Amino acid sequence: MIFGIPLQAFLGQLLVGLINGSFYAMLSLGLAVIFGMLKIINFAHGAQYMFGAFVGFLLLQWLNIGYWPALVLAPLVVGVVGMVVERTMLSRLYSLDPLYGLLFTFGLALVIEGVFRYCYGVSGQPYAAPDALSGGTNLGFMFLPNYRGWVVVSSLVVCLGTWLAIEKTKLGAYLRAATENPKLVQAFGVNVPVLLTLTYGLGSALAGLAGILAAPVYQVSPLMGSDLIIVVFAVVVVGGMGSILGAVITGYVLGLAEGLTKVFYPEASNIVVFVIMAIVLLVRPAGLFGKDA
Amino acid sequence: MSEPLLALRGLNAWYGEGHALHGVDLDVFPGETVTLLGRNGVGKTTTLRAIMGLIRKRTGTTTFGGRDLMHMPLHHVARAGLGFVPEERGIFSTLSVDENLNLPPVVAPGGMSLDEIFTLFPNLKTRRNSQGTKLSGGEQQMLAMARMLRTGVKMLLLDEPTEGLAPVIVQRIGEVLAELKARGMTILLVEQNFRFARRIADRFYLMEHGKITASFPVGELDQRMALLGEVLGV
Numbered sequence: 001m002i003f004g005i006p007l008q009a010f011l012g013q014l015l016v017g018l019i020n021g022s023f024y025a026m027l028s029l030g031l032a033v034i035f036g037m038l039k040i041i042n043f044a045h046g047a048q049y050m051f052g053a054f055v056g057f058l059l060l061q062w063l064n065i066g067y068w069p070a071l072v073l074a075p076l077v078v079g080v081v082g083m084v085v086e087r088t089m090l091s092r093l094y095s096l097d098p099l100y101g102l103l104f105t106f107g108l109a110l111v112i113e114g115v116f117r118y119c120y121g122v123s124g125q126p127y128a129a130p131d132a133l134s135g136g137t138n139l140g141f142m143f144l145p146n147y148r149g150w151v152v153v154s155s156l157v158v159c160l161g162t163w164l165a166i167e168k169t170k171l172g173a174y175l176r177a178a179t180e181n182p183k184l185v186q187a188f189g190v191n192v193p194v195l196l197t198l199t200y201g202l203g204s205a206l207a208g209l210a211g212i213l214a215a216p217v218y219q220v221s222p223l224m225g226s227d228l229i230i231v232v233f234a235v236v237v238v239g240g241m242g243s244i245l246g247a248v249i250t251g252y253v254l255g256l257a258e259g260l261t262k263v264f265y266p267e268a269s270n271i272v273v274f275v276i277m278a279i280v281l282l283v284r285p286a287g288l289f290g291k292d293a
Numbered sequence: 294m295s296e297p298l299l300a301l302r303g304l305n306a307w308y309g310e311g312h313a314l315h316g317v318d319l320d321v322f323p324g325e326t327v328t329l330l331g332r333n334g335v336g337k338t339t340t341l342r343a344i345m346g347l348i349r350k351r352t353g354t355t356t357f358g359g360r361d362l363m364h365m366p367l368h369h370v371a372r373a374g375l376g377f378v379p380e381e382r383g384i385f386s387t388l389s390v391d392e393n394l395n396l397p398p399v400v401a402p403g404g405m406s407l408d409e410i411f412t413l414f415p416n417l418k419t420r421r422n423s424q425g426t427k428l429s430g431g432e433q434q435m436l437a438m439a440r441m442l443r444t445g446v447k448m449l450l451l452d453e454p455t456e457g458l459a460p461v462i463v464q465r466i467g468e469v470l471a472e473l474k475a476r477g478m479t480i481l482l483v484e485q486n487f488r489f490a491r492r493i494a495d496r497f498y499l500m501e502h503g504k505i506t507a508s509f510p511v512g513e514l515d516q517r518m519a520l521l522g523e524v525l526g527v
Protein backbone atom coordinates (compact mmCIF):
# COMPACT_ATOMS: atom_id res chain seq x y z
CA MET A 1 0.00 0.00 0.00
CA ILE A 2 1.17 3.54 -0.82
CA PHE A 3 -0.78 6.44 0.74
CA GLY A 4 -3.72 4.08 1.11
CA ILE A 5 -3.62 2.98 -2.56
CA PRO A 6 -2.84 -0.64 -3.47
CA LEU A 7 0.69 -0.90 -4.86
CA GLN A 8 -0.54 -2.75 -7.95
CA ALA A 9 -2.94 0.00 -8.92
CA PHE A 10 -0.32 2.65 -8.20
CA LEU A 11 2.32 1.00 -10.39
CA GLY A 12 -0.25 0.24 -13.05
CA GLN A 13 -1.17 3.89 -13.41
CA LEU A 14 2.48 4.90 -13.28
CA LEU A 15 3.08 2.57 -16.23
CA VAL A 16 0.18 4.08 -18.17
CA GLY A 17 1.70 7.47 -17.42
CA LEU A 18 5.10 6.31 -18.61
CA ILE A 19 3.59 4.97 -21.86
CA ASN A 20 1.77 8.24 -22.54
CA GLY A 21 4.93 10.10 -21.55
CA SER A 22 6.91 8.06 -24.10
CA PHE A 23 4.65 9.33 -26.88
CA TYR A 24 4.61 12.89 -25.53
CA ALA A 25 8.42 12.82 -25.44
CA MET A 26 8.85 11.52 -29.00
CA LEU A 27 6.30 13.94 -30.41
CA SER A 28 7.49 17.03 -28.56
CA LEU A 29 11.05 16.11 -29.55
CA GLY A 30 10.06 16.22 -33.22
CA LEU A 31 8.22 19.50 -32.71
CA ALA A 32 11.23 21.02 -30.94
CA VAL A 33 13.65 19.90 -33.69
CA ILE A 34 11.42 21.36 -36.40
CA PHE A 35 10.77 24.58 -34.50
CA GLY A 36 14.46 25.10 -33.73
CA MET A 37 15.50 25.01 -37.37
CA LEU A 38 12.44 26.14 -39.33
CA LYS A 39 10.94 28.47 -36.68
CA ILE A 40 7.64 26.93 -37.62
CA ILE A 41 5.20 25.32 -35.20
CA ASN A 42 4.32 22.11 -37.01
CA PHE A 43 0.58 21.77 -36.51
CA ALA A 44 0.59 18.77 -38.83
CA HIS A 45 2.53 16.76 -36.25
CA GLY A 46 -0.50 14.95 -34.87
CA ALA A 47 -1.70 14.13 -38.38
CA GLN A 48 1.76 12.79 -39.24
CA TYR A 49 1.63 10.58 -36.14
CA MET A 50 -1.75 9.26 -37.24
CA PHE A 51 -0.41 8.84 -40.78
CA GLY A 52 2.45 6.70 -39.40
CA ALA A 53 -0.03 4.42 -37.64
CA PHE A 54 -2.13 4.15 -40.82
CA VAL A 55 0.90 3.31 -42.95
CA GLY A 56 1.44 0.32 -40.62
CA PHE A 57 -2.23 -0.62 -40.75
CA LEU A 58 -2.47 -0.35 -44.55
CA LEU A 59 0.77 -2.22 -45.16
CA LEU A 60 -0.78 -5.10 -43.27
CA GLN A 61 -4.18 -4.81 -45.00
CA TRP A 62 -2.98 -4.37 -48.55
CA LEU A 63 0.39 -6.09 -48.70
CA ASN A 64 0.36 -8.31 -45.62
CA ILE A 65 3.52 -6.60 -44.42
CA GLY A 66 3.80 -7.00 -40.66
CA TYR A 67 4.88 -4.90 -37.69
CA TRP A 68 8.68 -5.18 -37.89
CA PRO A 69 9.09 -3.99 -41.49
CA ALA A 70 6.39 -1.39 -40.82
CA LEU A 71 8.45 -0.05 -37.92
CA VAL A 72 11.03 1.02 -40.52
CA LEU A 73 8.68 1.77 -43.44
CA ALA A 74 6.16 3.96 -41.59
CA PRO A 75 8.66 6.59 -40.41
CA LEU A 76 10.35 6.42 -43.82
CA VAL A 77 7.11 7.08 -45.71
CA VAL A 78 6.02 9.85 -43.36
CA GLY A 79 9.51 11.40 -43.45
CA VAL A 80 9.72 11.34 -47.25
CA VAL A 81 6.23 12.79 -47.65
CA GLY A 82 7.27 15.45 -45.12
CA MET A 83 10.34 16.30 -47.19
CA VAL A 84 8.28 16.60 -50.37
CA VAL A 85 5.82 18.88 -48.57
CA GLU A 86 8.68 21.02 -47.22
CA ARG A 87 10.39 21.32 -50.59
CA THR A 88 7.31 22.05 -52.67
CA MET A 89 5.23 24.13 -50.25
CA LEU A 90 6.55 24.93 -46.78
CA SER A 91 9.89 26.29 -48.04
CA ARG A 92 8.04 28.98 -49.99
CA LEU A 93 6.76 30.44 -46.71
CA TYR A 94 10.10 30.96 -44.91
CA SER A 95 10.45 34.53 -46.11
CA LEU A 96 7.00 35.38 -44.74
CA ASP A 97 5.74 35.79 -41.18
CA PRO A 98 5.99 32.47 -39.22
CA LEU A 99 2.21 32.67 -38.88
CA TYR A 100 1.92 31.51 -42.51
CA GLY A 101 3.86 28.34 -41.75
CA LEU A 102 1.65 27.66 -38.77
CA LEU A 103 -1.52 28.18 -40.81
CA PHE A 104 -0.18 26.03 -43.61
CA THR A 105 0.67 23.09 -41.33
CA PHE A 106 -2.69 23.50 -39.60
CA GLY A 107 -4.42 23.29 -42.97
CA LEU A 108 -2.27 20.33 -43.92
CA ALA A 109 -3.34 18.53 -40.74
CA LEU A 110 -7.00 19.12 -41.60
CA VAL A 111 -6.47 17.78 -45.12
CA ILE A 112 -4.63 14.63 -44.01
CA GLU A 113 -7.15 13.89 -41.27
CA GLY A 114 -10.05 14.66 -43.58
CA VAL A 115 -8.82 12.17 -46.17
CA PHE A 116 -8.44 9.37 -43.63
CA ARG A 117 -11.80 10.18 -42.04
CA TYR A 118 -13.45 10.05 -45.44
CA CYS A 119 -11.91 6.65 -46.16
CA TYR A 120 -12.05 5.01 -42.73
CA GLY A 121 -14.66 6.83 -40.63
CA VAL A 122 -13.93 7.82 -37.07
CA SER A 123 -13.94 4.44 -35.36
CA GLY A 124 -10.64 2.83 -34.40
CA GLN A 125 -9.17 -0.13 -36.26
CA PRO A 126 -7.34 -2.71 -34.17
CA TYR A 127 -3.69 -3.39 -34.96
CA ALA A 128 -2.22 -6.36 -33.17
CA ALA A 129 1.14 -6.26 -31.41
CA PRO A 130 3.67 -8.63 -33.00
CA ASP A 131 3.73 -12.16 -31.63
CA ALA A 132 7.19 -11.73 -30.20
CA LEU A 133 5.87 -8.97 -27.94
CA SER A 134 2.49 -10.42 -26.97
CA GLY A 135 1.82 -11.55 -23.43
CA GLY A 136 3.48 -10.08 -20.42
CA THR A 137 6.15 -10.50 -17.79
CA ASN A 138 5.63 -10.81 -14.08
CA LEU A 139 8.14 -8.43 -12.52
CA GLY A 140 7.28 -9.69 -9.02
CA PHE A 141 5.78 -6.39 -7.91
CA MET A 142 3.62 -5.98 -11.01
CA PHE A 143 2.57 -7.50 -14.33
CA LEU A 144 4.15 -5.74 -17.33
CA PRO A 145 2.60 -6.29 -20.78
CA ASN A 146 5.64 -6.91 -23.02
CA TYR A 147 4.53 -4.55 -25.76
CA ARG A 148 4.27 -1.65 -23.29
CA GLY A 149 7.76 -2.36 -21.99
CA TRP A 150 8.94 -2.32 -25.61
CA VAL A 151 7.30 1.07 -26.22
CA VAL A 152 9.01 2.60 -23.19
CA VAL A 153 12.41 1.20 -24.13
CA SER A 154 12.15 2.16 -27.83
CA SER A 155 11.04 5.67 -26.97
CA LEU A 156 13.98 6.10 -24.60
CA VAL A 157 16.40 4.79 -27.25
CA VAL A 158 14.92 7.02 -29.98
CA CYS A 159 14.96 10.15 -27.82
CA LEU A 160 18.46 9.50 -26.53
CA GLY A 161 19.70 8.60 -30.01
CA THR A 162 18.23 11.74 -31.55
CA TRP A 163 19.69 13.87 -28.79
CA LEU A 164 23.13 12.29 -29.21
CA ALA A 165 22.97 12.72 -32.99
CA ILE A 166 22.25 16.41 -32.55
CA GLU A 167 24.81 16.99 -29.79
CA LYS A 168 27.68 14.80 -30.93
CA THR A 169 27.78 14.48 -34.72
CA LYS A 170 28.95 16.76 -37.50
CA LEU A 171 25.48 16.91 -39.02
CA GLY A 172 24.16 17.78 -35.57
CA ALA A 173 26.70 20.62 -35.32
CA TYR A 174 25.44 21.99 -38.66
CA LEU A 175 21.92 21.75 -37.30
CA ARG A 176 22.73 23.56 -34.06
CA ALA A 177 24.73 26.24 -35.87
CA ALA A 178 22.01 26.77 -38.47
CA THR A 179 19.45 27.02 -35.68
CA GLU A 180 21.47 29.95 -34.29
CA ASN A 181 22.45 31.72 -37.52
CA PRO A 182 21.31 30.04 -40.75
CA LYS A 183 22.62 32.77 -43.07
CA LEU A 184 26.15 32.60 -41.72
CA VAL A 185 26.22 28.81 -41.90
CA GLN A 186 25.08 29.03 -45.51
CA ALA A 187 27.74 31.69 -46.20
CA PHE A 188 30.29 29.10 -44.99
CA GLY A 189 29.22 26.87 -47.87
CA VAL A 190 26.69 24.60 -46.16
CA ASN A 191 23.57 23.90 -48.17
CA VAL A 192 21.15 25.13 -45.52
CA PRO A 193 17.98 24.70 -47.65
CA VAL A 194 18.73 20.96 -47.86
CA LEU A 195 19.40 20.94 -44.12
CA LEU A 196 15.94 22.43 -43.55
CA THR A 197 14.36 19.75 -45.73
CA LEU A 198 16.19 16.99 -43.84
CA THR A 199 15.14 18.48 -40.52
CA TYR A 200 11.48 18.57 -41.47
CA GLY A 201 11.85 15.00 -42.74
CA LEU A 202 13.45 13.91 -39.47
CA GLY A 203 10.77 15.59 -37.35
CA SER A 204 8.00 14.06 -39.49
CA ALA A 205 9.65 10.64 -39.34
CA LEU A 206 9.76 10.84 -35.54
CA ALA A 207 6.00 11.49 -35.57
CA GLY A 208 5.50 8.56 -37.95
CA LEU A 209 7.57 6.29 -35.73
CA ALA A 210 5.55 7.30 -32.68
CA GLY A 211 2.43 6.52 -34.71
CA ILE A 212 3.41 2.97 -35.64
CA LEU A 213 4.58 2.33 -32.06
CA ALA A 214 1.22 3.58 -30.81
CA ALA A 215 -0.89 1.53 -33.23
CA PRO A 216 -1.05 -1.62 -31.05
CA VAL A 217 -1.55 0.41 -27.87
CA TYR A 218 -4.33 2.83 -28.83
CA GLN A 219 -5.88 1.45 -32.07
CA VAL A 220 -5.57 3.18 -35.42
CA SER A 221 -8.03 5.99 -36.01
CA PRO A 222 -8.06 9.23 -38.03
CA LEU A 223 -8.59 11.18 -34.81
CA MET A 224 -5.78 9.62 -32.78
CA GLY A 225 -3.44 12.47 -33.67
CA SER A 226 -5.69 15.40 -32.91
CA ASP A 227 -6.55 13.91 -29.52
CA LEU A 228 -2.91 13.60 -28.57
CA ILE A 229 -1.41 16.69 -30.15
CA ILE A 230 -3.28 19.11 -27.89
CA VAL A 231 -1.56 17.58 -24.87
CA VAL A 232 1.76 17.53 -26.72
CA PHE A 233 1.49 21.25 -27.42
CA ALA A 234 0.91 21.80 -23.71
CA VAL A 235 4.03 19.71 -23.06
CA VAL A 236 5.99 21.91 -25.44
CA VAL A 237 4.72 25.05 -23.73
CA VAL A 238 5.78 23.67 -20.33
CA GLY A 239 9.20 22.58 -21.58
CA GLY A 240 9.88 25.69 -23.61
CA MET A 241 10.21 25.87 -27.38
CA GLY A 242 13.49 24.93 -28.95
CA SER A 243 15.11 22.92 -26.15
CA ILE A 244 15.57 19.34 -27.37
CA LEU A 245 16.40 17.81 -24.02
CA GLY A 246 13.76 19.94 -22.30
CA ALA A 247 11.08 18.63 -24.66
CA VAL A 248 12.00 15.01 -23.95
CA ILE A 249 12.26 15.33 -20.17
CA THR A 250 9.04 17.33 -19.95
CA GLY A 251 7.26 14.70 -22.06
CA TYR A 252 8.10 11.89 -19.66
CA VAL A 253 7.52 13.95 -16.52
CA LEU A 254 4.09 15.15 -17.62
CA GLY A 255 3.10 11.63 -18.67
CA LEU A 256 4.02 10.42 -15.19
CA ALA A 257 2.25 13.37 -13.58
CA GLU A 258 -0.89 12.39 -15.48
CA GLY A 259 -0.54 8.79 -14.29
CA LEU A 260 -0.09 9.85 -10.67
CA THR A 261 -3.11 12.12 -10.85
CA LYS A 262 -5.17 9.14 -12.04
CA VAL A 263 -4.22 7.37 -8.83
CA PHE A 264 -4.89 10.17 -6.39
CA TYR A 265 -7.56 12.31 -8.05
CA PRO A 266 -8.85 10.64 -11.21
CA GLU A 267 -11.29 13.45 -12.01
CA ALA A 268 -8.36 15.80 -12.69
CA SER A 269 -6.22 13.45 -14.75
CA ASN A 270 -7.35 14.86 -18.10
CA ILE A 271 -6.61 18.44 -17.16
CA VAL A 272 -3.53 18.13 -14.95
CA VAL A 273 -1.19 18.83 -17.87
CA PHE A 274 -3.06 22.03 -18.65
CA VAL A 275 -3.06 23.10 -15.00
CA ILE A 276 0.71 22.61 -14.93
CA MET A 277 0.94 24.55 -18.19
CA ALA A 278 -1.01 27.45 -16.68
CA ILE A 279 1.22 27.52 -13.60
CA VAL A 280 4.40 27.39 -15.69
CA LEU A 281 3.11 30.19 -17.92
CA LEU A 282 2.54 32.33 -14.82
CA VAL A 283 5.92 31.63 -13.26
CA ARG A 284 8.23 31.06 -16.24
CA PRO A 285 6.55 32.17 -19.48
CA ALA A 286 9.43 30.89 -21.64
CA GLY A 287 8.96 27.37 -20.23
CA LEU A 288 11.04 25.31 -17.80
CA PHE A 289 13.91 24.85 -20.26
CA GLY A 290 13.23 27.96 -22.37
CA LYS A 291 16.12 30.21 -23.30
CA ASP A 292 14.58 33.54 -22.31
CA ALA A 293 13.54 32.42 -18.86
CA MET B 294 49.12 43.60 -64.49
CA SER B 295 47.23 40.39 -63.75
CA GLU B 296 43.45 40.12 -63.63
CA PRO B 297 41.84 41.07 -60.31
CA LEU B 298 40.72 38.13 -58.15
CA LEU B 299 37.79 40.13 -56.84
CA ALA B 300 36.23 42.89 -58.91
CA LEU B 301 33.27 45.09 -57.99
CA ARG B 302 31.72 47.41 -60.59
CA GLY B 303 28.91 49.82 -59.78
CA LEU B 304 27.78 47.78 -56.78
CA ASN B 305 24.58 49.09 -55.23
CA ALA B 306 22.88 47.54 -52.20
CA TRP B 307 19.72 48.22 -50.22
CA TYR B 308 18.33 47.37 -46.78
CA GLY B 309 14.63 47.43 -47.58
CA GLU B 310 14.16 50.94 -48.97
CA GLY B 311 17.45 52.17 -47.46
CA HIS B 312 20.02 52.64 -50.22
CA ALA B 313 23.35 51.75 -48.52
CA LEU B 314 25.84 51.32 -51.39
CA HIS B 315 25.88 53.77 -54.30
CA GLY B 316 28.01 52.24 -57.04
CA VAL B 317 31.13 50.78 -55.43
CA ASP B 318 34.11 50.02 -57.71
CA LEU B 319 36.84 47.98 -56.09
CA ASP B 320 39.53 45.49 -57.17
CA VAL B 321 41.64 43.07 -55.20
CA PHE B 322 44.47 41.34 -57.05
CA PRO B 323 45.73 37.85 -56.23
CA GLY B 324 47.96 37.84 -53.14
CA GLU B 325 47.16 41.45 -52.33
CA THR B 326 46.01 42.82 -48.98
CA VAL B 327 43.59 45.68 -49.50
CA THR B 328 42.14 47.77 -46.71
CA LEU B 329 38.77 49.47 -46.88
CA LEU B 330 38.73 52.53 -44.63
CA GLY B 331 35.76 54.65 -43.64
CA ARG B 332 33.81 56.13 -40.78
CA ASN B 333 31.05 54.35 -38.92
CA GLY B 334 28.02 53.69 -41.07
CA VAL B 335 29.51 54.48 -44.48
CA GLY B 336 28.82 50.98 -45.80
CA LYS B 337 31.99 48.91 -45.22
CA THR B 338 30.19 45.97 -43.67
CA THR B 339 27.47 46.27 -46.28
CA THR B 340 30.12 45.96 -49.00
CA LEU B 341 31.39 42.67 -47.56
CA ARG B 342 27.86 41.36 -47.03
CA ALA B 343 26.92 42.27 -50.59
CA ILE B 344 30.01 40.48 -51.94
CA MET B 345 29.14 37.33 -49.97
CA GLY B 346 25.51 37.49 -51.09
CA LEU B 347 24.21 37.93 -47.55
CA ILE B 348 22.38 40.98 -48.91
CA ARG B 349 20.33 39.94 -51.94
CA LYS B 350 18.94 43.34 -52.88
CA ARG B 351 21.87 44.57 -54.97
CA THR B 352 22.77 45.59 -58.51
CA GLY B 353 26.01 45.98 -60.43
CA THR B 354 28.61 43.30 -61.07
CA THR B 355 30.74 41.29 -58.70
CA THR B 356 33.17 38.72 -60.03
CA PHE B 357 35.54 36.42 -58.20
CA GLY B 358 38.20 34.64 -60.23
CA GLY B 359 36.17 35.63 -63.28
CA ARG B 360 32.99 34.01 -61.95
CA ASP B 361 29.82 36.03 -61.49
CA LEU B 362 28.86 36.18 -57.80
CA MET B 363 25.61 38.08 -58.28
CA HIS B 364 23.56 35.08 -59.36
CA MET B 365 25.26 32.48 -57.22
CA PRO B 366 23.29 30.82 -54.39
CA LEU B 367 24.65 31.89 -50.99
CA HIS B 368 26.22 28.50 -50.21
CA HIS B 369 28.18 28.48 -53.48
CA VAL B 370 30.12 31.66 -52.69
CA ALA B 371 32.33 30.04 -50.03
CA ARG B 372 32.83 27.08 -52.36
CA ALA B 373 34.08 29.51 -55.00
CA GLY B 374 36.85 30.39 -52.52
CA LEU B 375 35.68 33.33 -50.38
CA GLY B 376 35.99 33.14 -46.59
CA PHE B 377 34.00 35.58 -44.47
CA VAL B 378 34.97 36.73 -40.96
CA PRO B 379 32.04 38.90 -39.83
CA GLU B 380 32.23 41.99 -37.67
CA GLU B 381 30.17 40.36 -34.91
CA ARG B 382 32.45 37.29 -35.24
CA GLY B 383 29.56 34.84 -35.44
CA ILE B 384 30.82 32.29 -32.94
CA PHE B 385 28.10 29.72 -32.22
CA SER B 386 27.15 29.41 -28.56
CA THR B 387 25.73 25.90 -28.90
CA LEU B 388 28.99 24.65 -30.41
CA SER B 389 32.29 23.96 -28.66
CA VAL B 390 35.47 25.67 -29.84
CA ASP B 391 36.40 22.49 -31.69
CA GLU B 392 33.00 22.29 -33.38
CA ASN B 393 33.13 25.99 -34.31
CA LEU B 394 36.58 25.44 -35.79
CA ASN B 395 35.50 22.43 -37.83
CA LEU B 396 32.13 23.79 -38.93
CA PRO B 397 32.91 25.45 -42.29
CA PRO B 398 33.27 22.75 -44.95
CA VAL B 399 36.61 22.42 -46.71
CA VAL B 400 36.09 23.93 -50.17
CA ALA B 401 39.49 23.37 -51.76
CA PRO B 402 42.76 21.61 -50.97
CA GLY B 403 45.59 23.70 -49.55
CA GLY B 404 43.93 24.83 -46.33
CA MET B 405 45.85 24.73 -43.06
CA SER B 406 45.92 21.62 -40.92
CA LEU B 407 44.64 21.77 -37.35
CA ASP B 408 48.26 21.56 -36.15
CA GLU B 409 49.25 24.60 -38.19
CA ILE B 410 46.21 26.47 -36.92
CA PHE B 411 47.01 25.65 -33.31
CA THR B 412 50.61 26.82 -33.84
CA LEU B 413 49.21 30.12 -35.07
CA PHE B 414 46.56 30.31 -32.30
CA PRO B 415 47.86 28.38 -29.27
CA ASN B 416 45.03 29.70 -27.06
CA LEU B 417 42.46 27.85 -29.11
CA LYS B 418 44.14 24.54 -28.48
CA THR B 419 43.90 24.83 -24.71
CA ARG B 420 40.22 25.85 -24.95
CA ARG B 421 39.13 23.26 -27.50
CA ASN B 422 36.32 21.87 -25.38
CA SER B 423 34.96 25.18 -24.09
CA GLN B 424 31.68 26.59 -25.31
CA GLY B 425 32.45 28.88 -28.25
CA THR B 426 31.02 32.03 -26.70
CA LYS B 427 32.82 31.46 -23.37
CA LEU B 428 36.05 32.63 -25.04
CA SER B 429 37.30 36.17 -24.57
CA GLY B 430 36.63 38.69 -27.34
CA GLY B 431 40.16 38.30 -28.67
CA GLU B 432 39.96 34.51 -28.64
CA GLN B 433 36.60 34.61 -30.42
CA GLN B 434 38.12 36.82 -33.11
CA MET B 435 40.97 34.34 -33.53
CA LEU B 436 38.50 31.47 -33.70
CA ALA B 437 36.48 33.33 -36.34
CA MET B 438 39.63 33.72 -38.44
CA ALA B 439 41.04 30.28 -37.68
CA ARG B 440 37.95 28.42 -38.85
CA MET B 441 38.22 29.96 -42.32
CA LEU B 442 41.88 28.96 -42.69
CA ARG B 443 41.07 25.24 -42.62
CA THR B 444 38.79 25.51 -45.61
CA GLY B 445 41.26 26.29 -48.38
CA VAL B 446 39.56 29.54 -49.42
CA LYS B 447 41.65 31.77 -51.68
CA MET B 448 40.53 35.05 -50.17
CA LEU B 449 39.47 36.33 -46.76
CA LEU B 450 36.98 39.12 -46.10
CA LEU B 451 37.79 40.43 -42.61
CA ASP B 452 35.47 42.96 -40.96
CA GLU B 453 37.23 45.05 -38.30
CA PRO B 454 39.11 42.17 -36.69
CA THR B 455 40.80 44.46 -34.13
CA GLU B 456 37.67 46.30 -32.98
CA GLY B 457 37.52 46.58 -29.20
CA LEU B 458 40.55 44.36 -28.55
CA ALA B 459 43.55 44.95 -26.26
CA PRO B 460 46.81 46.12 -27.89
CA VAL B 461 48.64 42.80 -27.37
CA ILE B 462 45.82 40.95 -29.13
CA VAL B 463 45.78 43.51 -31.96
CA GLN B 464 49.52 42.93 -32.26
CA ARG B 465 48.96 39.16 -32.45
CA ILE B 466 46.27 39.50 -35.11
CA GLY B 467 48.64 41.72 -37.10
CA GLU B 468 51.28 38.98 -36.96
CA VAL B 469 48.79 36.35 -38.07
CA LEU B 470 47.66 38.48 -41.01
CA ALA B 471 51.29 39.07 -42.03
CA GLU B 472 51.85 35.32 -41.88
CA LEU B 473 48.76 34.65 -44.02
CA LYS B 474 49.91 37.26 -46.50
CA ALA B 475 53.34 35.63 -46.68
CA ARG B 476 51.59 32.37 -47.52
CA GLY B 477 49.91 34.06 -50.47
CA MET B 478 46.42 34.65 -49.05
CA THR B 479 44.43 37.45 -50.69
CA ILE B 480 42.81 39.69 -48.07
CA LEU B 481 40.15 42.40 -48.09
CA LEU B 482 40.36 44.02 -44.67
CA VAL B 483 37.83 46.49 -43.32
CA GLU B 484 39.50 48.67 -40.70
CA GLN B 485 39.09 52.04 -39.04
CA ASN B 486 42.55 51.73 -37.48
CA PHE B 487 44.83 52.56 -40.41
CA ARG B 488 47.92 52.55 -38.19
CA PHE B 489 47.26 48.86 -37.74
CA ALA B 490 46.36 48.34 -41.37
CA ARG B 491 49.43 50.08 -42.81
CA ARG B 492 51.67 47.31 -41.50
CA ILE B 493 50.08 44.74 -43.80
CA ALA B 494 48.07 46.53 -46.48
CA ASP B 495 49.32 47.00 -50.03
CA ARG B 496 46.57 49.40 -51.00
CA PHE B 497 43.78 51.42 -49.40
CA TYR B 498 40.28 52.38 -50.45
CA LEU B 499 38.47 55.17 -48.68
CA MET B 500 34.70 54.94 -48.46
CA GLU B 501 32.25 57.75 -47.75
CA HIS B 502 28.44 57.55 -47.88
CA GLY B 503 28.36 54.25 -49.73
CA LYS B 504 30.91 55.27 -52.39
CA ILE B 505 34.65 54.85 -52.87
CA THR B 506 36.15 58.37 -52.77
CA ALA B 507 39.88 57.61 -52.84
CA SER B 508 42.24 54.78 -53.63
CA PHE B 509 46.00 54.77 -53.07
CA PRO B 510 48.96 52.44 -52.39
CA VAL B 511 50.43 52.15 -48.90
CA GLY B 512 53.42 54.31 -49.94
CA GLU B 513 51.12 57.32 -50.31
CA LEU B 514 49.64 56.95 -46.85
CA ASP B 515 51.80 59.63 -45.25
CA GLN B 516 50.95 62.29 -47.82
CA ARG B 517 47.24 61.42 -47.42
CA MET B 518 47.26 61.84 -43.66
CA ALA B 519 45.52 65.21 -43.69
CA LEU B 520 42.67 63.85 -45.84
CA LEU B 521 42.34 60.71 -43.76
CA GLY B 522 42.35 62.66 -40.52
CA GLU B 523 39.51 64.78 -41.84
CA VAL B 524 37.44 61.97 -43.35
CA LEU B 525 37.95 59.44 -40.58
CA GLY B 526 37.81 61.97 -37.76
CA VAL B 527 40.99 60.81 -36.10
Ligand SMILES: Nc1ncnc2c1ncn2[C@@H]1O[C@H](COP(=O)(O)OP(=O)(O)OP(=O)(O)O)[C@@H](O)[C@H]1O
Pocket residue numbers: 308311313331332333334335336337338339340380
Ligand atom coordinates in the same frame (compact mmCIF):
# COMPACT_ATOMS: atom_id res chain seq x y z
N1 LIG C 1 20.42 45.52 -41.02
C1 LIG C 1 20.29 46.79 -41.45
N2 LIG C 1 19.08 47.30 -41.74
C2 LIG C 1 18.95 48.58 -42.17
N3 LIG C 1 19.95 49.42 -42.34
C3 LIG C 1 21.19 48.98 -42.07
C4 LIG C 1 21.42 47.64 -41.61
N4 LIG C 1 22.75 47.48 -41.43
C5 LIG C 1 23.31 48.64 -41.76
N5 LIG C 1 22.39 49.55 -42.14
C6 LIG C 1 22.67 50.92 -42.59
O1 LIG C 1 23.50 50.87 -43.73
C7 LIG C 1 24.50 51.85 -43.66
C8 LIG C 1 25.88 51.21 -43.78
O2 LIG C 1 26.09 50.35 -42.66
P1 LIG C 1 27.36 49.43 -42.49
O3 LIG C 1 27.09 48.50 -41.38
O4 LIG C 1 27.74 48.86 -43.80
O5 LIG C 1 28.46 50.49 -42.04
P2 LIG C 1 29.96 50.26 -41.63
O6 LIG C 1 30.77 51.11 -42.53
O7 LIG C 1 30.28 48.84 -41.57
O8 LIG C 1 29.99 50.90 -40.17
P3 LIG C 1 30.80 50.45 -38.86
O9 LIG C 1 32.16 51.04 -38.98
O10 LIG C 1 30.03 51.09 -37.74
O11 LIG C 1 30.79 48.97 -38.79
C9 LIG C 1 24.30 52.58 -42.35
O12 LIG C 1 23.62 53.77 -42.62
C10 LIG C 1 23.44 51.68 -41.53
O13 LIG C 1 22.60 52.41 -40.71
Ligand SMILES: [Mg+2]
Pocket residue numbers: 337338339380452
Ligand atom coordinates in the same frame (compact mmCIF):
# COMPACT_ATOMS: atom_id res chain seq x y z
MG1 LIG D 1 30.75 47.57 -40.07
